[in-house]
Amino acid sequence: MKNNIPYKTYLTEKEIPESWYNVRADMQNDHRPLLNPATMQPVTVADLSSVFCEELAKQELNTTDRYIPIPEEIRNFYKMFRPSPLIRAYFLEEVLDTPAEIYYKYEGGNTSGSHKLNSAIAQAYYAKKQGLKGVTTETGAGQWGTALAMACGYFDLDCKVYMVRVSAEQKPDRVAIMETYNADVTMSPSDTTEVGRKMLLDPANRNGSLGTAISEAVEYAVLNEGYRYTLGSVLNQVLIHQSIIGLESKLAMEKIDRYPDVVIGCAGGGSNLGGLMSAFMADRLTGKQSPYFIAVEPASCPSMTRGKFAYDYCDTGQVTPLAKMYTLGHGFIPPASHAGGLRFHGMSPILSQLYHDGYLDEARSVTQKEIFEVAGLFAKVEGTLPAPESAHAIKTAIDEALKCKETGEKKVILFGLTGTGYFDMSAYRRYRENDLDDTPPTDESIAKGLANLPAQPDF
Amino acid sequence: MKNNIPYKTYLTEKEIPESWYNVRADMQNDHRPLLNPATMQPVTVADLSSVFCEELAKQELNTTDRYIPIPEEIRNFYKMFRPSPLIRAYFLEEVLDTPAEIYYKYEGGNTSGSHKLNSAIAQAYYAKKQGLKGVTTETGAGQWGTALAMACGYFDLDCKVYMVRVSAEQKPDRVAIMETYNADVTMSPSDTTEVGRKMLLDPANRNGSLGTAISEAVEYAVLNEGYRYTLGSVLNQVLIHQSIIGLESKLAMEKIDRYPDVVIGCAGGGSNLGGLMSAFMADRLTGKQSPYFIAVEPASCPSMTRGKFAYDYCDTGQVTPLAKMYTLGHGFIPPASHAGGLRFHGMSPILSQLYHDGYLDEARSVTQKEIFEVAGLFAKVEGTLPAPESAHAIKTAIDEALKCKETGEKKVILFGLTGTGYFDMSAYRRYRENDLDDTPPTDESIAKGLANLPAQPDF
Numbered sequence: 001m002k003n004n005i006p007y008k009t010y011l012t013e014k015e016i017p018e019s020w021y022n023v024r025a026d027m028q029n030d031h032r033p034l035l036n037p038a039t040m041q042p043v044t045v046a047d048l049s050s051v052f053c054e055e056l057a058k059q060e061l062n063t064t065d066r067y068i069p070i071p072e073e074i075r076n077f078y079k080m081f082r083p084s085p086l087i088r089a090y091f092l093e094e095v096l097d098t099p100a101e102i103y104y105k106y107e108g109g110n111t112s113g114s115h116k117l118n119s120a121i122a123q124a125y126y127a128k129k130q131g132l133k134g135v136t137t138e139t140g141a142g143q144w145g146t147a148l149a150m151a152c153g154y155f156d157l158d159c160k161v162y163m164v165r166v167s168a169e170q171k172p173d174r175v176a177i178m179e180t181y182n183a184d185v186t187m188s189p190s191d192t193t194e195v196g197r198k199m200l201l202d203p204a205n206r207n208g209s210l211g212t213a214i215s216e217a218v219e220y221a222v223l224n225e226g227y228r229y230t231l232g233s234v235l236n237q238v239l240i241h242q243s244i245i246g247l248e249s250k251l252a253m254e255k256i257d258r259y260p261d262v263v264i265g266c267a268g269g270g271s272n273l274g275g276l277m278s279a280f281m282a283d284r285l286t287g288k289q290s291p292y293f294i295a296v297e298p299a300s301c302p303s304m305t306r307g308k309f310a311y312d313y314c315d316t317g318q319v320t321p322l323a324k325m326y327t328l329g330h331g332f333i334p335p336a337s338h339a340g341g342l343r344f345h346g347m348s349p350i351l352s353q354l355y356h357d358g359y360l361d362e363a364r365s366v367t368q369k370e371i372f373e374v375a376g377l378f379a380k381v382e383g384t385l386p387a388p389e390s391a392h393a394i395k396t397a398i399d400e401a402l403k404c405k406e407t408g409e410k411k412v413i414l415f416g417l418t419g420t421g422y423f424d425m426s427a428y429r430r431y432r433e434n435d436l437d438d439t440p441p442t443d444e445s446i447a448k449g450l451a452n453l454p455a456q457p458d459f
Numbered sequence: 460m461k462n463n464i465p466y467k468t469y470l471t472e473k474e475i476p477e478s479w480y481n482v483r484a485d486m487q488n489d490h491r492p493l494l495n496p497a498t499m500q501p502v503t504v505a506d507l508s509s510v511f512c513e514e515l516a517k518q519e520l521n522t523t524d525r526y527i528p529i530p531e532e533i534r535n536f537y538k539m540f541r542p543s544p545l546i547r548a549y550f551l552e553e554v555l556d557t558p559a560e561i562y563y564k565y566e567g568g569n570t571s572g573s574h575k576l577n578s579a580i581a582q583a584y585y586a587k588k589q590g591l592k593g594v595t596t597e598t599g600a601g602q603w604g605t606a607l608a609m610a611c612g613y614f615d616l617d618c619k620v621y622m623v624r625v626s627a628e629q630k631p632d633r634v635a636i637m638e639t640y641n642a643d644v645t646m647s648p649s650d651t652t653e654v655g656r657k658m659l660l661d662p663a664n665r666n667g668s669l670g671t672a673i674s675e676a677v678e679y680a681v682l683n684e685g686y687r688y689t690l691g692s693v694l695n696q697v698l699i700h701q702s703i704i705g706l707e708s709k710l711a712m713e714k715i716d717r718y719p720d721v722v723i724g725c726a727g728g729g730s731n732l733g734g735l736m737s738a739f740m741a742d743r744l745t746g747k748q749s750p751y752f753i754a755v756e757p758a759s760c761p762s763m764t765r766g767k768f769a770y771d772y773c774d775t776g777q778v779t780p781l782a783k784m785y786t787l788g789h790g791f792i793p794p795a796s797h798a799g800g801l802r803f804h805g806m807s808p809i810l811s812q813l814y815h816d817g818y819l820d821e822a823r824s825v826t827q828k829e830i831f832e833v834a835g836l837f838a839k840v841e842g843t844l845p846a847p848e849s850a851h852a853i854k855t856a857i858d859e860a861l862k863c864k865e866t867g868e869k870k871v872i873l874f875g876l877t878g879t880g881y882f883d884m885s886a887y888r889r890y891r892e893n894d895l896d897d898t899p900p901t902d903e904s905i906a907k908g909l910a911n912l913p914a915q916p917d918f
Contacts, residue, residue, distance in 0.1 A: 006472045007538040013465045079466040080550075080842040091539075109568050111844045111879065153839040173632070176884035177844060179891060180835055376639055380612040383539040385570045385636060420570065422881050425635035432638060 005101075007090060009252045011083035016075060017251075019067035021243040021278045022059075023350060024236065026285035029357055030063055031349035032324035032459050035311065040457050043321050051218060051320075052237070053228045055126040059237040066282075068240060070122075077121045077154060081110035082244070086252035087417075091381040093401070100404035101258070102397055104417040105249045105276060106384065111177070114387065114419030115272055116147035116232050119241035123230040124151035133226030134158025138188065138213030140167055141341050142174030143387070143419060144232030149183035159183040160227070162190065162216045166207040174423050188213040195219050195317040209333050210343060215317025222319075233269025234314060234323075234348050242275025249414065250279035260291040260414035262400055266392035267295040267304065267363070268341060270348030276416040277360075284359055291414070294400075295351065295363040296392040298371075299440045300338040303328050303347045304363035306446055309356050310453050312346055322454065325352040329449030337437035339427035340368045341389040345449070366395045367438045372431035374398055375421065387419040388427055466549060468711045470542035475534060476710075478526035480702040480737045481518075482809060483695065485744040488816055489522055490808035491783035491918050496772065499916050502780050510677060510779075511696070512687045514585040518696040525741075527699060529581075536580045536613060540569035541703070545711035546876075550840040552860070559863035560717070561856055563876040564708045564735060565843065570636070573846065573878030574731055575606035575691050578700035582689040583610035592685030593617025597647065597672030599626055600800050601633030601882060602846070603691030604642070612640035619686070621647040621675045625666040633882050647672040654678050654776040668792050669802060674776025681778075692728025693773060693782075693807050701734025708873065709738035719750040719873035721859055725851035726754040726763065726822070727800060729807030735875040736819075743818055750873070753859075754810065754822040755851040757830075758899045759797040762787050762806045763822035765905055768815050769912050771805055781913065784811040788908030796896035798886035799827045800848040804908070825854045826897045831890035833857055834880065846878040847886055 024030055033042035048057035059068065070078075089102040107115035127135050134157050139145030145161040152159035161178055165187040168175055175185050186192055188208045189199035195215040199205040205212070214231070221229035231238065253259060263280055265273030273295050284290035297304055303326045312327040314320040327346040334343050347355075354360040371391035378394050379385040386394060393415040404411050421428065430436050483489055492501035507516035518527065529537075548561040555561075566574035586594050593616050598604030604620040611618035620637055624646040627634055634644050645651055647667045648658035654674040658664040664671070673690070680688035690697065712718060722739055724732030732754050743749035756763055762785045771786040773779040784805045791804040806814075813819040830850035837853050838844040845853060852874040863870050880887065889895050900908075 008472070010469055013467070077842075111838065111842060113881075150838075150842065154842075172888075173881070173884035176888045176891075177881075180838060180844065180884075180887050182839075379570065379609075379639060380641075383536075383570060383609065383613075385639065422572075422632070422636075425632035425639075428639050429631075429635045432635075 005088050005256045008085040008087050009256055010085055011248060011251055013079050015251060016078055016083055017070065017244055017247040019069050020240045021247060021282060022062055022065055022068055022240050023278060023281055024063045025066040026282055027353065029353060031353035034321040034323050035457060035459065037313065037318055037322060042459065050222055051229050053126045053130045053132060056123060056237045059240055060235060071125060074122055074125050081117065083248050084109060086249060089382055092378065095381050096398060096401050096405065098401040098405045099408055100401040100411045100413050102401055103412070103414045105245055105414070106417045107245060108384065108387070108417065108420040112143060112147035112150055113422060114143040114147065115242060115245060115275065116144045117150060118244055118275070119232060119238045119271065120147035120151040122241045124148065124155050124157055127228055128155040128157055132157070132228055134160060135228055135230045136160040136217040136221040137230045137232070138162045138210060138217045140164050140210045140343060142167060142171055142423060145183065146174060146177050147232065148230060149178040149181035152183065153181035160220060161185045162188040162213040164188055164208040164210060164213050170426055171423055188216050190216060193219040209316060211316030211330060211345065214315035215319050218315065218319045233271035234344065234346065236350060238271050239274035239348060239350055242271050243278035245275035245416065246278030246280060249276065258412050259289060261411040262294065262413045263291040264294045264296060264393045264396045264400070264413065264415040266342060266389050266416065266418060267297050267347065267351065268389065269344045270351040272416050272418045274348055274351055281359065293360045294396055295355070295360060296396045297363065297365050298338065298340050298342050298392065299365040299367045300334040301328070301343050302365045303345060304355060305365045308450050308453070309352060311456050312453055314346060323349045325349045326355065328446060329452035331452045332449035335437065335439065335441065338368065339388065339430055339436060340371055341387065342392065364396060366392055368436045369438050370395050372428065372436070384417065385421045386417060387421045388424050390418045464547050464715045467544040467546050468715055469544055470707060470710055472538050474710060475537055475542055476529065476703055476706040478528050479699045480706055480741060481521055481524055481527055481699050482737060482740055483522045484525040485741055486812065488812060490812040493780040493782050494770065494916060494918065496777055496779070496781060501918070509681055510688050512585045512589045512591060515582060515696045518699055519694060530584060533581055533584050540576065542707050543568060545708060548841055551837065554840050555857060555860050555864065557860040557864045558867060558869045559860040560869065560871045561860055562871070562873045564704055564873070565876045566704060567843070567846070567876065567879040571602060571606035571609055572881060573602040573606065574701060574704060574734065575603045576609060577703055577734070578691065578697045578730065579606035579610040581700045583607065583614050583616055586687055587614040587616055591616070591687055593619060594687055594689045595619040595676040595680040596689045596691065597621045597669060597676045599623050599669045599802060601626060601630055602878060605633060605636050606691065607689060608637040608640035608642035611642065618642040619679060620644045621649065621672040623647055623667040623669060623672050629885055630882055647675050649675060652678040668775060670775030670789060670804065673774035674778050677774065677778050692730035693803065693805065695809060697730050698733035698807060698809055701730050702737035704734035704875065705737030705739060708735065717871050718748060720870040721753065721872045722750040723753045723755060723852045723855045723859070723872065723874040725801060725848050725875065725877060726756050726806065726810065727848065728803045729810040731875050731877045733807055733810055740813070740818065752819045753855055754814065754819060755855045756822065756824050757797065757799050757801050757851065758824040758826045758897070759793040760787070760802050761824045762804060763814060764824045767909050767912070768811060770915050771912055773805060782808045784808045785814065787905060788911040790911045791908035794896065794898065794900065797827065798847065798889055798895060799830055800846065801851065823855060825851055827895045828897050829854050831887065831895070843876065844880045845876060846880045847883050849875070849877045
């Protein structure tokens with residue numbers, strides 16, 4: 001090791017932050033309001049409370065509290081897997097022969113295998129506290145569903161997961177883990193909801209999509225007493241809970257006397273990047289020093305780099321509120337060959353607004369081949385087999401480190417390693433067998449998706 | 460949390476032990492010598508050096524050095540996933556309502572998902588240092604194979620894994636991970652070795668067994684220049700490397716001012732229990748305070764509880780040295796319904812001797828249903844989904860904690876959580892579907908296995 005910075009920097013359990021950070025309190029321009037799809041008026045806590053439990057409805061609309069205390073029960077659960085380590089990528093730096101320092105915050109060291117557990121336990125907790133019977137959700141790759149199943153298992157809450165059928169069929173082990181935590185996993189589209197039954201009329205919809213699964217989960221929650229809906233990304237409440245990643249990262253970097261020049265996160269719905277950047281974005285928004293922020297998305301699902309900043313639904317079934325965000329249209333589905341995750345058609349309204357206003361500095365897209373190539377390298381030199389999602393950030397961190405090699409700059413690069421790739425081995429296999437098509441969506445297919453946007457309301 | 464003991468206790472990286480512990484230096488009675496199957500005489504370093512790389516052959520026969528320095532390259536690699544946390548099972552204690560304190564050393568926080576990486580990196584390092592081209596090995600469940608693939612990937616060594624065919628077919632994701640680390644995975648029995656070809660003559664052998672896979676891996680290593688054989692358990696060298704678990708455990712317990720009353724480890728070949736008990740067994744052998752040691756094995760493969768302390772081969776093909784150990788006979792194969800791991804017919808010669816001499820206090824066997832039941836409970840309350848192997852130790856720790864509830868004793872219980880259950884979800888599924896037969900081997904099948912023992916040499 002080159003100097004006194006350890007390979008892994010841990011905070012103590014007592015240093016786990018006592019509050020989450022709510023970036024909206026510091027944003028100069030708040031994101032445009034979420035709209036109730038029935039009235040096309042800004043949603044109220046009352047509107048949202050039929051979908052989310054009340055405390056979360058309040059968090060969703062909270063623009064004033066910079067810090068939201070983390071209940072003790074949640075902090076106790078966090079101790080099972082937090083503080084997560086901040087890792088100095090010594091081995092990667094060495095093979096890259098870069099003067100840059102590369103750090104990553106590793107969120108995969110829990111059974112769900114990703115950062116999603118940070119918000120799952122919060123959403124389950126508030127549901128339990130409200131005396132609910134259970135929660136519903138959708139899951140694609142299964143990371144969020146597993147996290148929610150764990151959280152519900154812990155609080156003895158009923159957990160109803162709508163899983164995109166093609167994912168469920170490809171990942172029986174993910175289903176089995178959720179079931180081990182007593183979750184009830186339904187393949188979507190299903191005949192348990194009106195939205196599902198409608199989709200099933202056309203056999204072309206059989207494989208399912210995240211958008212349809214969301215619609216099903218929302219419908220079930222709204223129509224069944226004692227249930228509420230939960231979501232693993234996109235929403236403001238999720239970014240609040242995920243802020244723990246960035247808060248811990250900043251504290252850990254202070255311990256080793258560093259501040260990042262660049263912060264890089266993969267971005268699907270925005271939960272990881274929004275979380276990782278939190279404490280540093282607070283610095284930016286309050287006029288202190290700030291890193292350069294980069295969002296990385298798949299070339300197959302390029303909401304920020306090729307989408308439009310517009311009001312759109314968050315789901316195919318149009319049952320969710322409309323959000324102003326970077327979107328490819330709520331009907332957009334990445335090409336079937338896409339195996340790299342991050343398949344949501346839109347982007348967190350907060351991140352969208354920050355990007356629109358220039359606080360989130362840059363969005364990039366990378367191809368599948370690029371991510372699986374660096375994933376293999378990373379696994380070999382740093383030991384951890386990354387989730388394809390995380391590999392988007394690895395790819396960009398490597399690119400930035402190689403730029404430093406050219407310029408001689410000793411930049412401090414921080415990226416989010418959101419999870420492990422254990423359940424993505426079929427995607428890894430397809431990469432090895434040269435079976436991943438990397439043709440990006442055509443301009444026509446992007447235009448077709450955007451043609452689906454609703455009439456733009458004046459908010 | 461009840462008191463000031465944190466949920467997770469970490470050592471600093473600087474506190475990672477600088478030497479492994481070699482228990483043989485302290486044993487009153489050394490285990491009976493390994494015998495060369497060709498000469499039936501004690502093996503020499505020269506004998507072993509055609510199978511193992513030289514440094515490891517020396518470690519295998521080392522009876523004098525209490526401590527063996529860990530090379531810096533290995534300590535650097537260790538930093539990727541060590542020190543591993545010592546976890547206070549607060550949540551488990553609470554549901555059990557026990558006055559006991561339960562701790563576990565968690566070794567699953569790395570991509571191989573188990574403690575096997577501790578020895579894999581050492582074996583790969585010495586092979587690399589000797590200038591070898593590659594190493595061979597066998598794997599059953601895939602934990603050891605994955606660990607070795609990671610280690611070889613790191614050192615750019617060729618890694619040839621013979622994987623029990625039925626496991627490889629059931630666990631394509633395990634195969635894909637090994638291949639991602641560039642290992643070459645061959646299903647055993649295979650036509651790449653004489654032993655394999657012989658086995659394939661009888662279609663009943665098609666599924667393979669650990670014993671056959673060992674024979675194939677050894678044969679390949681001996682007959683191909685630049686290759687040596689490696690093994691993930693049973694051998695003395697493995698117990699030396701795994702001693703890091705116990706050394707770290709003892710240091711971590713000192714930090715929180717505790718000493719275990721009971722140490723519990725699952726035992727297949729003995730790598731985990733041998734490692735976990737190391738520093739505490741040193742105390743016992745040198746007349747200091749000592750915990751009560753319990754080995755836990757599956758009722759389906761009960762080498763210590765129903766086997767015989769006798770000389771036997773470590774493999775079906777009888778190409779490996781003979782060892783005096785608790786064994787069910789080298790032809791013994793657990794019932795097909797067995798899904799809980801720990802399927803080796805014998806037991807580490809060191810552990811066997813310690814058990815025979817009363818230093819390892821007790822061996823117990825538990826059934827599959829028992830282990831999957833506690834595995835589900837543990838996953839829910841402690842968050843981590845355990846490997847079925849580890850669940851053997853969990854079951855026994857719970858039993859001991861419940862005894863304390865009856866007696867009111869505040870015992871300090873330490874067990875080894877060797878790994879995660881990610882790749883055992885088909886076994887979990889079978890448990891949930893009530894598809895695990897728990898009929899133990901009949902007395903006849905045990906007798907049949909033991910009838911296979913070679914004529915006992917006089918050592």
